Amino acid sequence: MANSFSRFSTAVAEYSGKPVTFVIAVATIALWAIAGPFFGFSETWQLIINTGTTIVTFLMVFVLQNSQNRDGTALQAKLDELILTSGAENRFIGIEKLDDGELKRLSEILKEHAANEDDKALHRKITEAAGRQTKRAGAR
Incomplete structure (x- = not known):
């Protein structure tokens, strides 16, 4: 049942975003008027x-x-795969579960350091920041 609803919703979402669907909706409203x-x-x-x-x-x-x-969900899985297969920090996997304040602070840290640091220092600071954020989230 869930799989058939997923297929149905994907097809409806794809079809509803097409220009012909908009034209049909406008034509329906025009006929009604x-x-x-x-x-x-x-x-x-x-x-x-x-x-x-x-x-x-x-x-x-x-x-x-x-x-x-x-x-x-598919996009998050793809991003997690890219993190795992690259030189990126693995601790970033799962940060979407942090609250808004924690995500904002992590983003600010990354922006601050990206503008001022070389790659090694930035990588070290990201690792430290991500470790602190994931520890806080895990403690809840």
């Missing part, structure tokens, strides 16, 4: 578009969130 005078701009006429757009929006939230979660 043109039909207004024939229905006397009644409450039923208004209810049709309100109900339709609400249902589509509600369902798309879940479909697109599933697709975004999968993309984020």
Whole structure:
């Protein structure tokens, strides 16, 4: 079931981002607007578009969130692989689990040192900073 929903949400997310889908949505709204005078701009006429757009929006939230979660997880796995196979600091794996303040501080440390240090000193300081951040996160 989960695998079929993932395939479905990926296909819907891909299709919903295409220009033809936007054109279909605009055409639907145009047809609805043109039909207004024939229905006397009644409450039923208004209810049709309100109900339709609400249902589509509600369902798309879940479909697109599933697709975004999968993309984020895949991207994180790729980044972890790059860190593991390069000279980058392995302690950076998992830093996405740090809180916002810790991530901001780590980013500030990296920016400060990148502007002022040579590669070896920067690598040493990154190692130290990442070690401190991951120890704090693990202590929680």
